[in-house]
Amino acid sequence: MADVWGSIVNVTEASYRIYYFLSSTTMPLFICTSPGCKESAVRRYGSCRICKGYLCVKHVDQKFHRCPNWQKREEVSAYKAQQALAEIAEITALLSRVNVGALCARAATLRNVACNVNLDHSLKNRLSVIGGFNYHVPLTFADGVAWICRIRQNNITSTPTAHTNSLILSEVATYRFLASKTKIPVPAVHDFAIDSPVNTVGVGYILMDQLPGTPLTEHILTEEQKRRVMEQMSDVYAQLSQHPFSKIGCLLNPEDLTAVGPVLEESTVDADADGNLLLLGPFESAREYRVALIQHQLDLILRRESYIKNRIDAHLIHRWLLDDVLERFSEPGPFYLKHMDDKGDHILVNAAFDIVGIIDWEWAQTTTPAEAFGAPVYLLDHPRFYSGDNNLGDDEVAFARLLAARGEAELAGFVNGGRVQHRLAHCITGGEPGNFEVLQTDFISLLRIILPPTEAPITWDQWRAGAWERYAQDPQLQRLL
Ligand SMILES: [Zn+2]
Ligand SMILES: [Zn+2]
Known part of the structure; x- marks a missing residue:
């Protein structure tokens, strides 16, 4: 974990900057993938999971973009069917990256108890997609203890890896803060890793207790x-x-629960000409925070x-x-x-x-x-x-x-x-x-x-x-x- 953590710090510290208004170095997060087009892709609905394209303001129009449109009643069922197929392909591709042996070995080492990982469960039971962004793969130990491996969805709508890695760090830091400073019930985090070449599991993950209970x-x-x-x-x-x-x-730092880093809210993420993340904050005043977010939206x-x-x-x-x-x-x-x-x-x-x-x-x-x-x-x-x-x-x-x-x-x-x-x-x-x-x-x-x-x-x-x-x-x- 120390090695992975070391690389995280390098990635994130190099990437965080505060900026307040259109900077000459700011680049679109994604470029339109239509042949020959170099325009910025529209955020959110300019990312199409069906054709796996990023689309600019011109090419998102149905004159150019032929995938079924969920806003047209006659195309809704075709849209849903194709989205479902795209989702299965995404889960299959993501899970194929998981090195089950390495994940089992890691969990077994942490508890010194043999462990079994059921990847098929995640593929067959799409209800294990939590919050629309994460897959929860169940881990079962020989003594009956159950953990989950939380893996972030990865598709055309995902933000860059540097950002999704920051989300893993932030979530772990937040769980650790809540577990150590409050009595708010949260799952215990046993291990985590970001997406990186030194991560032998193959994907970024958080290993945590599987809690009993159902969503409210x-x-x-x-x-x-x-x-x-x-x-x-x-x-x-x-x-x-x-x-x-x-x-x-x-x-953002699981090793320093008092340190506050930039805001990670998806719509505030940007990139510079070299592809580094540009994030907003941290802010010392509410005024600074509000102004930066509104100016970014402008x-x-x-x-x-x-x-x-x-x-x-x-x-x-x-x-x-x-x-x-x-x-x-x-x-x-x-x-x-x-x-x-x-x-x-x-x-x-x-x-x-x-x-x-x-x-x-x-x-x-x-x-x-x-x-x-x-x-x-x-x-x-x-x-x-x-x-x-x-x-x-x-x-x-x-x-x-x-x-x-x-x-x-x-x-x-x-x-x-x-x-x-x-x-x-x-x-x-x-x-x-x-x-x-x-x-x-x-x-x-x-x-x-x-x-x-x-x-x-x-x-x-x-x-x-x-x-x-x-x-x-x-x-x-x-x-x-
Ligand atoms: Zn499409
Ligand atoms: Zn375009």
Whole structure:
């Protein structure tokens, strides 16, 4: 492990830099693979798993890109069938890289007990794909102990290896932090390795306990069961609130659990001309953090990698966030660790609805207390939220009451005021860059919370007319036009 770790440090330290705006050395993360084309590929939906192509703003159009389109009703079934075939091919290719003998030997050495790895399970049972990004290969020891080997999906939608390696390090560091500093239930990590030529297992992995229990999202809960889970979650919030950090970013060093590195959120990743990663952060202030992320999004819009069909409006929204919205927030540190993918399948429960584990911390980062302690996404009233309604759902209100009842008035306040953070996070990074309507709803809903009623725009058209007037002569807008 020491050798692997040594190479990790070299890869990552050479790659991390902070930058704030379009740098002349910044390159697209991926280049269009259409013959002769050298344009930037569109982020996310410009990566096609079916034809394994990266597609630019021109070639992603169906005039050029002939794979079935999931947005067309008549092509949905063909799309699903071809995606499924692509996925099986991806899993087969990934698992063929796993040196089962080396993995078994490594696990057996760590426990001094013989071990068996069942790769077929992962291929036949695609339910073992966790969170859409990772495969969990079961390891069974001769004495009945069960571990899993967590391997990251690898396909055309994956970020560069230097980034996925950083995610492994970050997840391990976060698990170690939680296990050593808190009583939050997390699986014990027994071993890990990044993807590298010296990794004899063949792929980057994390070896961890297989926890009993099933994801919370697989259950329909009674009010009593819901309350039981929320009580335990309020304890998790209280524990996280005991551990302040001075910077915003991700834990990245499994050997130094106090060190905060850059943010790893997928949409913030960039590369320089030599293919090194350019990551944002770590940040010493919330202002620095927000500005860097918004400017990066403006950069992606300019480079035709994001919001390609609505780039003028998406640009105006992000300019407005930068110039008008941020100054309305005062977010002093310190900062706190947050599970950034808290949609419910990260919580494992037993039959009595005891939380037996909280998993999938790969995107976890430190952030402002208001963002860290807003209600988890799984408690939102989703139809209400996505319709643009800013009122809290019943579960959020109940969660805030539970926190208040246990004496955590400040945390309860963050849940009660959490809608601002949910909207802001969606506007900056959380939304789907291909789905402009979601951004539009989140942005107007955000303005309706933070502006005094006399200033709040009633409609999108009203706001847009004002924004257009404000930025008509702006050089950046002129460049887009
Ligand atoms: Zn395709
Ligand atoms: Zn192209």
